[in-house]
Amino acid sequence: MQITRRDFLKFGTRGLLGGVLFYGVSSTVVRYFKNDAAANAADLEGNGLEKHYWGFLCDNEKCIGCGKCVVACKKENKVPWEPEYNRTWVERYIIKEDGEILVDSPNGGRDGFGPVIQGHHLRKEEVWKSFFVPKLCNQCDNPPCVTVCPVGATYMTDDGVILIDQDHCIGCRYCLQACPYGARFFLPEKGVVDKCTWCYHRITRGVVPACVEVCPAGARVFGDMADPSSPVKKILTEKRSYVLKPELGTEPKVYYLGFERGVS
């Protein structure tokens, strides 16, 4: 049997059109019957759930390394105690007189710190500078973790917080690889990824995150960068701040005071 080019094209285009039509009709039908979420949202404004633009400040000069923030976060967000996962943690940096930098974070700092660092018990004369650096998810404005999620389970809200839909996450852990700050971790029990959410369930109710709430030194400050009277905005207006790994272009929103060269 002869097949002409015309036949081939006819067959091909018919198939293609059929497919497109089928897809279009079926998805329109489905979308029509789906619940229209937007209609229900109309009465939510004015309940304290207006849009903000959140910012976080960590003051390395005030942090005393008590680790209460780590404990509070674990209790607030039901983060497993074992194995050691942390939505937030505290690092200690010791810069020795000879320039060597030692860093540690025993159990994320949740039980405080001890006199031994990386196996060394340093004498006072050996230490040039030393300080603590609280760490948490930086909620980057240009988040590499959101880009790499294959199913879009992690997303950025319009107030700048990056959240994970744990009903959608397939547990491929690509976002763990993509985060330059080590803020994400995998929950083997639930088979999904988790991370610090700046206590989104609290801040949408006008309450500060748990770690900010319990910090006894005022080293963690939280606020609305869109509100000029918020503490974060005011402090950042007065003081110079820095962010972690700015060269990667992630545009983190956790600002650090008292930053030091060598902190990563």
Next chain:
Amino acid sequence: MTHLKRAGLVLGILLAGLFGAPRIIPVPESLLAYGFHSSDEAENRQEWAGKPMQYANTSICIDCHQDQFTSWKQADHAAVSCENCHGPAEPHLQGGAIPVVNTGRELCGTCHNQLAARPRGFPQVDMEEHGQGECITCHNPHDPREGIPPEVPHVLDGRSDCQSCHNPQEPLFRVPPHVPHPLEGRSDCLTCHSGEESGGTLLPEIPHDLEGRDNCLACHNTSSIKPFPQNHDGRSTDTCLSCHEKE
């Protein structure tokens, strides 16, 4: 040619089944999940706001625990939230008992054991040398300096007579700040220390909110807060604001 037509048909059916069926057959919402982040932002916030909180703000504690609250609020540990030691408030608000605080030395040590990394001026002790047994034997956890005489924060050489600087009526008053520069060529203080250009050393501004702080003397009476200068004897609270502007 027939074989190609048939092959095309088989392929078409397979693809339609693969991609079309999930859009028609009811599938669990979580799999299709058109809603997760393309849903309305407000609805997303609503959903998150519905999740339970564990930690509350410490202003809740005063509703029932006034005594402890007042003594705590006026003392050095006012910066340490109740929930730091007593655990999250939510289970207690639901009716559960507050968990018993582990009053061992480790709890106090997480903040106060001596570490090079802690900021200067933060009270630290060498836990090996400082006292023994539980810290609360000597220190009231809500007011840790209660009954404890404070250390002398300076050397005692050349300072035999404490009263030459310290007013015995109020021994914890700080010595007036010393002049940090030589006085040669500087006879008239006001050429520099007058108004805004001087950096405000003349009349310190009030660096904090005045809400809930009607009685200045409640805090400016202890050693931890910047105290009254010596020449402020006898002044009453209602006159503070007539000179000190709120920032």
Next chain:
Amino acid sequence: MTGYVYPNEGIIEWDLLIVIYPYITGLVAGAFVVSSLYHVFGLKKFRPVARFSLLTALAFLLVTPLPLVIHLGHPERAFEMFLTPNLASAMSAFGYIWLFYLILLIIEVWLVFRPDIMRYARTSEGNRKTLYSILSLGVDDSTEESLALDGKLIRILSFIGIPAAFLLHGYVGFIFGAVKANPWWSTPLMPIIFLLSAIVSGIALLYILYIVVSSIRKVHPDHECLHFLALWLGGFLSVNIVLEGLEVFSMFYEAEESWAIISRLISEKITFSYFGIQFMAGSVLPLFLLAVTALSRLEEKAKTLLGFFASSLVLIGVFAMRWNVVIGGQLISKSLRGFTSFTPPLFGINGIITSAVLMALPFALLALLIYFIPPWPQEVKIPESTGLRFRGSSLR
């Protein structure tokens, strides 16, 4: 653990399963390239392995998604990649690329083997007859025109298949290469390096399989074909070495902040598998052996033996490369101050045994495919029902 690692980095999350995945996909790409060299570029010397390489590609392609799916925290949600992909993510492309390539390969295999299928449908009986009839879609049309049409389609599909195969494996390289957070991974060369080592491993696999299967069938392999395979293997291998070496040399030369930890990685943590296996045993030595086979005057059998040995080394070397990239990259802490450690467990879903089973699965599938649609038409014989027994890889 040495130095300082972030608290959340204690566990390597992309483990052995993610090491074998690019290995398996790579073999697909390599086998398909050989087949396309015949079907598209008309290199007649590859004729003996052309159909066989298609079957190899198909067998390995069918196993490709398995390590990924069982690695997921929620394998049952894997279909979300089709339904709600985030197209900004390289990984979201996997579902579509794999599906597209699978369809393409199945159609091509079907078209290439259609004459055989129709012949079996005519000559066999009982269940087998039904099977072959279904496979031929009930059409028994071996006219010149239909076969010519098939031929044209095969060429078109092979042609499209080359970039598709490149995409299938190149996107894996991009998944790693585009992660700026990991200095060992982040380089634009990564997709190309992955692709080249994939082609290299595919050719090496075909070399070995052709010899093995020929010895099982008790026929002599076509030495000219093998020689040609070895030539192409050597060519791709030399480019591969250059690129892999260039990547690390460039890092060393530029000496960015991350070079301190990377130099420690390759000099302390993965020294043996990197310099020892990947470079020396897996690239330089095989290249030398292949050069000997190409340039010297040995008899055919000796050359084939050397080529066989070289191909085995290449296969091991490429596996080491996947290990060094995937595991090595995760050994470095993102604090750039320390390393974690990793020993794969023996049992468990991400254990060595599971991975060994997954690696053996494509060979089992290949055996099945060869059983039903043998790629060498001249010696077509319906095998006895005594089952298949493989007698190892001895050359006879």
